[in-house]
Amino acid sequence: xxxxxxxxxxxxxxxxxxxxxxxxxxxxxxxxxxxxxxxxxxxxxxxxxxxxxxxxxxxxxxxxxxxxxxxxxxxxxxxxxxxxxxxxxxxxxxxxxxxxxxxxxxxxxxxxxxxxxxxxxxxxxxxxxxxxxxxxxxxxxxxxxxxxxxxxxxxxxxxxxxxxxxxxxxxxxxxxxxxxxxxxxxxxxxxxxxxxxxxxxxxxxxxxxxxxxxxxxxxxxxxxxxxxxxxxxxxxxxxxxxxxxxxxxxxxxxxxxxxxxxxxxxxxxxxxxxxxxxxxxxxxxxxxxxxxxxxxxxxxxxxxxxxxxxxxxxxxxxxxxxxxxxxxxxxxxxxxxxxxxxxxxxxxxxxxxxxxxxxxxxxxxxxxxxxxxxxxxxxxxxxxxxxxxxxxxxxxxxxxxxxxxxxxxxxxxxxxxxxxxxxxxxxxxxxxxxxxxxxxxxxxxxxxxxxxxxxxxxxxxxxxxxxxxxxxxxxxxxxxxxxxxxxxxxxxxxxxxxxxxxxxxxxxxxxxx
Amino acid sequence: xxxxxxxxxxxxxxxxxxxxxxxxxxxxxxxxxxxxxxxxxxxxxxxxxxxxxxxxxxxxxxxxxxxxxxxxxxxxxxxxxxxxxxxxxxxxxxxxxxxxxxxxxxxxxxxxxxxxxxxxxxxxxxxxxxxxxxxxxxxxxxxxxxxxxxxxxxxxxxxxxxxxxxxxxxxxxxxxxxxxxxxxxxxxxxxxxxxxxxxxxxxxxxxxxxxxxxxxxxxxxxxxxxxxxxxxxxxxxxxxxxxxxxxxxxxxxxxxxxxxxxxxxxxxxxxxxxxxxxxxxxxxxxxxxxxxxxxxxxxxxxxxxxxxxxxxxxxxxxxxxxxxxxxxxxxxxxxxxxxxxxxxxxxxxxxxxxxxxxxxxxxxxxxxxxxxxxxxxxxxxxxxxxxxxxxxxxxxxxxxxxxxxxxxxxxxxxxxxxxxxxxxxxxxxxxxxxxxxxxx
Numbered sequence: 044x045x046x047x048x049x050x051x052x053x054x055x056x057x058x059x060x061x062x063x064x065x066x067x068x069x070x071x072x073x074x075x076x077x078x079x080x081x082x083x084x085x086x087x088x089x090x091x092x093x094x095x096x097x098x099x100x101x102x103x104x105x106x107x108x109x110x111x112x113x114x115x116x117x118x119x120x121x122x123x124x125x126x127x128x129x130x131x132x133x134x135x136x137x138x139x140x141x142x143x144x145x146x147x148x149x150x151x152x153x154x155x156x157x158x159x160x161x162x163x164x165x166x167x168x169x170x171x172x173x174x175x176x177x178x179x180x181x182x183x184x185x186x187x188x189x190x191x192x193x194x195x196x197x198x199x200x201x202x203x204x205x206x207x208x209x210x211x212x213x214x215x216x217x218x219x220x221x222x223x224x225x226x227x228x229x230x231x232x233x234x235x236x237x238x239x240x241x242x243x244x245x246x247x248x249x250x251x252x253x254x255x256x257x258x259x260x261x262x263x264x265x266x267x268x269x270x271x272x273x274x275x276x277x278x279x280x281x282x283x284x285x286x287x288x289x290x291x292x293x294x295x296x297x298x299x300x301x302x303x304x305x306x307x308x309x310x311x312x313x314x315x316x317x318x319x320x321x322x323x324x325x326x327x328x329x330x331x332x333x334x335x336x337x338x339x340x341x342x343x344x345x346x347x348x349x350x351x352x353x354x355x356x357x358x359x360x361x362x363x364x365x366x367x368x369x370x371x372x373x374x375x376x377x378x379x380x381x382x383x384x385x386x387x388x389x390x391x392x393x394x395x396x397x398x399x400x401x402x403x404x405x406x407x408x409x410x411x412x413x414x415x416x417x418x419x420x421x422x423x424x425x426x427x428x429x430x431x432x433x434x435x436x437x438x439x440x441x442x443x444x445x446x447x448x449x450x451x452x453x454x455x456x457x458x459x460x461x462x463x464x465x466x467x468x469x470x471x472x473x474x475x476x477x478x479x480x481x482x483x484x485x486x487x488x489x490x491x492x493x494x495x496x497x498x499x500x501x502x503x504x505x506x507x508x509x510x511x512x513x514x515x516x517x518x519x520x521x522x523x524x525x526x527x528x529x530x531x532x533x534x535x536x537x538x539x540x541x542x543x544x545x546x547x548x549x550x551x552x553x554x555x556x
Numbered sequence: 557x558x559x560x561x562x563x564x565x566x567x568x569x570x571x572x573x574x575x576x577x578x579x580x581x582x583x584x585x586x587x588x589x590x591x592x593x594x595x596x597x598x599x600x601x602x603x604x605x606x607x608x609x610x611x612x613x614x615x616x617x618x619x620x621x622x623x624x625x626x627x628x629x630x631x632x633x634x635x636x637x638x639x640x641x642x643x644x645x646x647x648x649x650x651x652x653x654x655x656x657x658x659x660x661x662x663x664x665x666x667x668x669x670x671x672x673x674x675x676x677x678x679x680x681x682x683x684x685x686x687x688x689x690x691x692x693x694x695x696x697x698x699x700x701x702x703x704x705x706x707x708x709x710x711x712x713x714x715x716x717x718x719x720x721x722x723x724x725x726x727x728x729x730x731x732x733x734x735x736x737x738x739x740x741x742x743x744x745x746x747x748x749x750x751x752x753x754x755x756x757x758x759x760x761x762x763x764x765x766x767x768x769x770x771x772x773x774x775x776x777x778x779x780x781x782x783x784x785x786x787x788x789x790x791x792x793x794x795x796x797x798x799x800x801x802x803x804x805x806x807x808x809x810x811x812x813x814x815x816x817x818x819x820x821x822x823x824x825x826x827x828x829x830x831x832x833x834x835x836x837x838x839x840x841x842x843x844x845x846x847x848x849x850x851x852x853x854x855x856x857x858x859x860x861x862x863x864x865x866x867x868x869x870x871x872x873x874x875x876x877x878x879x880x881x882x883x884x885x886x887x888x889x890x891x892x893x894x895x896x897x898x899x900x901x902x903x904x905x906x907x908x909x910x911x912x913x914x915x916x917x918x919x920x921x922x923x924x925x926x927x928x929x930x931x932x933x934x935x936x937x938x939x940x941x942x943x944x945x946x947x948x949x950x951x952x953x954x955x956x957x958x959x960x961x962x963x964x965x966x967x968x969x970x971x972x973x974x975x976x977x978x979x980x981x982x983x984x985x986x987x988x989x990x991x992x993x994x995x996x
Contacts, residue, residue, distance in 0.1 A: 313747055335742075443782055460845030
């Protein structure tokens with residue numbers, strides 16, 4: 044089923060993803076049709092609105108502490124990360140990578156298959172099977188078994204200490220808003236009439252479009268554009284700003300841009316889609332770039348221009364919770380809203396809308412709301428990754444941010460083409476860059492571009508959180524050969540740079556005595 | 557390193573006796589580009605020798621800077637050089653500055669490409685800041701060289717000053733502190749800014765030094781905040797991928813021993829930085845991650861230039877695409893096996909001990925047409941076994957010939973640097989950018 048829902052509808056109808064067996068399994072777990080909401084139990088220690096990553100983590104952590112917990116979800120348990128976001132995209136990326144490797148088999152010393160036929164429905168079927176499997180651990184039944192009162196329905200604040208869920212009043216001592224975010228729709232005349240896919244509907248495709256236009260070159264747009272192009276779909280990205288992945292380091296973004304281009308993705312930067320029209324069953328998109336107009340003919344459009352916090356329908360005014368349609372629910376560094384009893388976590392209140400960030404923020408809320416904690420969100424060290432091929436992973440601050448703050452910064456750069464394992468793997472596109480405070484080994488941040496950059500960034504994050512400096516990392520023996528050896532090589536370069544010329548001269552003289 | 561004061565280029569490697577003759581031939585051939593591609597009606601210089609090429613204002617800036625070199629080397633009469641210079645300066649002075657889509661310029665800036673005959677905008681090109689800066693740098697170089705008390709040379713000085721003072725650098729700061737890259741009458745300022753170290757340092761110096769429309773001091777800091785100081789292949793340097801970035805500003809400004817705040821912090825200077833960048837380029841070629849034919853420690857140099865536009869080929873088991881004209885860089889590419897010989901040569905003043913062997917090797921690759929590989933916009937040895945010899949870019953490009961003339965001269969006599977050091981506008985701009993020490 045490729046029906047398009049209205050993504051910005053404040054209360055979209057519950058969308059049963061697909062009629063197949065896997066989606067029935069999924070729904071059995073994340074939205075069981077026979078579900079009956081429990082009877083409310085007095086004021087809850089913690090009432091959580093939204094059962095995406097933040098809500099699930101908070102509800103489980105609070106329940107494990109023995110707290111009386113209510114969890115309210117209006118759509119699907121698992122929210123974006125499980126149903127429409129980072130998880131279902133990964134099986135597609137994996138399958139598309141197989142096709143890319145088949146086409147480039149000679150690069151890996153293998154015969155290129157004579158006839159490479161892309162079976163798109165098969166790829167989607169696998170994605171649905173894995174999504175259903177992953178949903179087992181997030182199921183309604185398992186939440187109940189953990190002692191959580193799970194309510195399906197739309198929560199609406201009626202006062203500073205109570206919500207209404209479809210006519211049932213739930214009272215709370217503490218609440219956490221974790222309603223997440225939705226795809227943002229670009230305002231382009233004709234787009235709504237022509238129809239479009241978002242990350243919430245693209246995973247419902249069962250047949251590949253002949254061609255795909257991705258509007259907005261953000262992380263999800265780039266991941267999907269590359270995957271679809273590898274599936275043989277003629278894919279184009281139009282991106283309004285002149286820089287590809289504008290938040291990332293230029294070399295990293297350029298490398299991914301080159302990689303997408305190699306996969307056949309047409310990249311139109313500094314280009315705005317200004318009008319969409321349908322003629323004879325075809326979609327035509329007019330674009331403008333520095334005053335030059337052009338028209339693209341496409342089969343489907345995927346939008347991915349960012350995410351907006353889900354704040355509609357909550358009646359936040361009744362609870363005295365301040366919010367903003369762009370930035371979401373306003374929170375302080377302890378993730379407390381303007382109502383001292385109510386906290387927020389995840390996409391609805393955070394600038395960085397990542398699943399790991401949502402989970403970390405939820406843990407802070409549980410500590411601060413239930414255990415008198417004073418944990419600060421700003422103290423977190425959060426890595427993130429864009430799962431293109433190669434991947435871009437980042438942690439800490441960027442060089443530019445350091446320089447803007449007057450911090451002298453030096454970068455130790457290791458191109459992957461100098462890493463033995465990357466060479467033999469045929470995965471040489473990329474680099475590890477570790478930024479330190481000049482003259483010290485203190486790690487300020489890092490960017491890794493590599494086939495498995497997301498795996499590699501974790502070691503650097505560990506070092507940062509544990510306060511291990513780059514010099515100490517040079518003393519950590521790494522398994523050899525591995526691609527993460529790039530981190531060790533950066534540390535070795537740091538150690539060499541610390542050797543003073545004087546000591547070097549003394550050692551040379553002693554050796555040659 | 558110790559960046560205390562200039563290291564004279566006299567700290568030279570043992571030159572092969574034939575090196576002098578080789579450099580002389582390369583420089584003379586490059587100089588002749590400007591003799592052969594000028595429109596005698598307006599002094600404009602063609603962007604390339606290819607048919608119907610428009611003029612590039614940057615190539616015109618290089619011509620203005622090359623004429624004094626030609627006079628010193630005896631390749632052109634002083635009077636003729638003055639006449640050629642005046643042709644150019646008069647043309648720009650009287651050109652249409654309305655900013656109309658078919659004008660020549662606006663607010664003292666000029667469109668990147670101009671019709672060779674009419675001198676009006678070609679190819680819907682942008683009003684280009686960096687290319688205007690290269691043009692103005694040429695005009696100021698001419699003004700500093702043609703100092704004789706004659707009416708003609710006096711006019712050169714007066715016109716160059718007028719053209720410089722007319723440029724409204726401040727306008728191009730638009731809303732922010734940093735400069736935009738360009739402007740189009742159809743759509744206003746381009747959305748591109750300057751990100752990371754680049755040849756824009758010349759642009760900022762000229763803009764900061766303007767007596768009439770100076771950039772704010774904050775502009776330079778706002779740009780240099782995007783710098784990245786990296787340790788790559790064991791060398792610390794201010795990173796930029798393509799070689800030309802490490803060379804273009806250095807054609808006019810002698811960066812030896814003078815430092816801005818960033819270079820003081822790093823105990824380096826931009827000249828030493830270009831030297832390190834040159835070594836990084838060589839190291840990359842020696843490692844040759846793409847397994848391209850021809851790359852060795854004596855055959856290197858990735859920069860902006862022409863390359864083959866062939867369909868992809870299998871190289872080392874990989875489908876290698878070819879990028880045509882592109883800004884190739886180290887260590888992240890793009891790299892399709894194309895070497896820009898002129899960029900290798902233009903590092904002569906920074907690291908002669910590795911550039912001269914590279915020049916000899918490139919000449920030896922094509923002994924039948926001495927120097928052709930060096931002066932071509934690019935050559936590529938990786939296109940496959942079905943063609944004899946290297947792929948070589950057609951014709952010649954004005955930018956390549958200009959940088960060859962100037963950087964060989966900086967190596968041989970230091971004339972362009974001397975002229976730059978003597979220019980009060982350069983000096984003022986450098987000081988306002990925070991440069992201190994050395995000859996400043």
